[in-house]
Amino acid sequence: xxxxxxxxxxxxxxxxxxxxxxxxxxxxxxxxxxxxxxxxxxxxxxxxxxxxxxxxxxxxxxxxxxxxxxxxxxxxxxxxxxxxxxxxxxxxxxxxxxxxxxxxxxxxxxxxxxxxxxxxxxxxxxxxxxxxxxxxxxxxxxxxxxxxxxxxxxxxxxxxxxxxxxxxxxxxxxxxxxxxxxxxxxxxxxxxxxxxxxxxxxxxxxxxxxxxxxxxxxxxxxxxxxxxxxxxxxxxxxxxxxxxxxxxxxxxx
Amino acid sequence: xxxxxxxxxxxxxxxxxxxxxxxxxxxxxxxxxxxxxxxxxxxxxxxxxxxxxxxxxxxxxxxxxxxxxxxxxxxxxxxxxxxxxxxxxxxxxxxxxxxxxxxxxxxxxxxxxxxxxxxxxxxxxxxxxxxxxxxxxxxxxxxxxxxxxxxxxxxxxxxxxxxxxxxxxxxxxxxxxxxxxxxxxxxxxxxxxxxxxxxxxxxxxxxxxxxxxxxxxxxxxxxxxxxxxxxxxxxxxxxxxxxxxxxxxxxxx
Numbered sequence: 001x002x003x004x005x006x007x008x009x010x011x012x013x014x015x016x017x018x019x020x021x022x023x024x025x026x027x028x029x030x031x032x033x034x035x036x037x038x039x040x041x042x043x044x045x046x047x048x049x050x051x052x053x054x055x056x057x058x059x060x061x062x063x064x065x066x067x068x069x070x071x072x073x074x075x076x077x078x079x080x081x082x083x084x085x086x087x088x089x090x091x092x093x094x095x096x097x098x099x100x101x102x103x104x105x106x107x108x109x110x111x112x113x114x115x116x117x118x119x120x121x122x123x124x125x126x127x128x129x130x131x132x133x134x135x136x137x138x139x140x141x142x143x144x145x146x147x148x149x150x151x152x153x154x155x156x157x158x159x160x161x162x163x164x165x166x167x168x169x170x171x172x173x174x175x176x177x178x179x180x181x182x183x184x185x186x187x188x189x190x191x192x193x194x195x196x197x198x199x200x201x202x203x204x205x206x207x208x209x210x211x212x213x214x215x216x217x218x219x220x221x222x223x224x225x226x227x228x229x230x231x232x233x234x235x236x237x238x239x240x241x242x243x244x245x246x247x248x249x250x251x252x253x
Numbered sequence: 254x255x256x257x258x259x260x261x262x263x264x265x266x267x268x269x270x271x272x273x274x275x276x277x278x279x280x281x282x283x284x285x286x287x288x289x290x291x292x293x294x295x296x297x298x299x300x301x302x303x304x305x306x307x308x309x310x311x312x313x314x315x316x317x318x319x320x321x322x323x324x325x326x327x328x329x330x331x332x333x334x335x336x337x338x339x340x341x342x343x344x345x346x347x348x349x350x351x352x353x354x355x356x357x358x359x360x361x362x363x364x365x366x367x368x369x370x371x372x373x374x375x376x377x378x379x380x381x382x383x384x385x386x387x388x389x390x391x392x393x394x395x396x397x398x399x400x401x402x403x404x405x406x407x408x409x410x411x412x413x414x415x416x417x418x419x420x421x422x423x424x425x426x427x428x429x430x431x432x433x434x435x436x437x438x439x440x441x442x443x444x445x446x447x448x449x450x451x452x453x454x455x456x457x458x459x460x461x462x463x464x465x466x467x468x469x470x471x472x473x474x475x476x477x478x479x480x481x482x483x484x485x486x487x488x489x490x491x492x493x494x495x496x497x498x499x500x501x502x503x504x505x506x
Binding site: 186188208209210211212213214215216223225229232233236 | 461
């Protein structure tokens, strides 16, 4: 395995890579701070359908995580996306892939493989790990977070309990197995998923430390304020800071 | 009208007052920054049932707004609360008051009177005005925000469409008349109001610029992170900063 390219982007280093997992390519990108400190927090970023590892807002998040907060960020292409492109591409290629039994297991293994790889780099090391992924980043991300004990905090959303026949019990079981703190994002005018589907997924999350943020707009119109909240939320947990979940009645004035 | 006392509290000045509105006492407190700048933002703080103008987290919010952000903060006692105490006090006194027709109109007039008063002080002036109030602070706050054009942003919540017979159409009509940006807070394990009541109130808000934040815990267990978010949200709007409600797809990386 080799890095395909290393790009210095201001204070950040962006390293593109292809991994070979038993004949299956896992294409990804690792963002590193100017002065990487092994054991610093690592945030995994899952992109949405028809995007790739560089889909907005992933690089935006990565630059802030690495450039301002000394963290690492890792994104990999979803199945049939990015450098794993399968014609005709976009959602047209994603729908049949989503209907394929085994797609979740494959992507789980891809994430695990990529995580093993970057944690084996001495400059990255084995610090705390968070996950951020909306829409398709939750379709695959919720099962991955459920299955991967290294992930201890997650931002999920833009998704409900819905999908192909094989997938509905998978996402429900995944939610039932997620016990880490979760910030769950919802779009109030989502044209893809309705409120009942959203709330069913939120309710199914086993963790008691979960919060729902619902914002106006269509599916992709997540406000930038939620991206800032996402980063705050992830960092607070990854750094082991007080999670602020004390009742207000104990706030000292 | 006279200030009852003026207390220097670190860099803040806290001024307690009683106003006489046609024989009805309006008791309140004004927090001012160390170097008050006339025309700075003013945030009105509405307390919850059985509390008073100093109920947690009002002073916590006021100290941050005035001490860190150069704003003014104003709280007045609710009907039958604080210095307007009516025996036996607490929720026992609030329930009959809530059932009294005219209670909303009276409290609206109290708020307007107090707002007129503090804006007449040259060191306060007529800057932008926000409202923050949960639970009883929304029971009275939603109708006030709906009726008062000086209020241009609000944090509401811990409340649904529910209450005495005269009140249910009042709160619904108020929500239908609120057109300013709103952050609406919900508690997932609220022992007083259920999800349907909460969502009915949120849905009834006429503004399209609204977001719902639902957090774990009982009615009073609003997490401190939401208090921080509240302040960020109010200030962003009161200062006329970009509201961050651009779609993520337009975020520049």
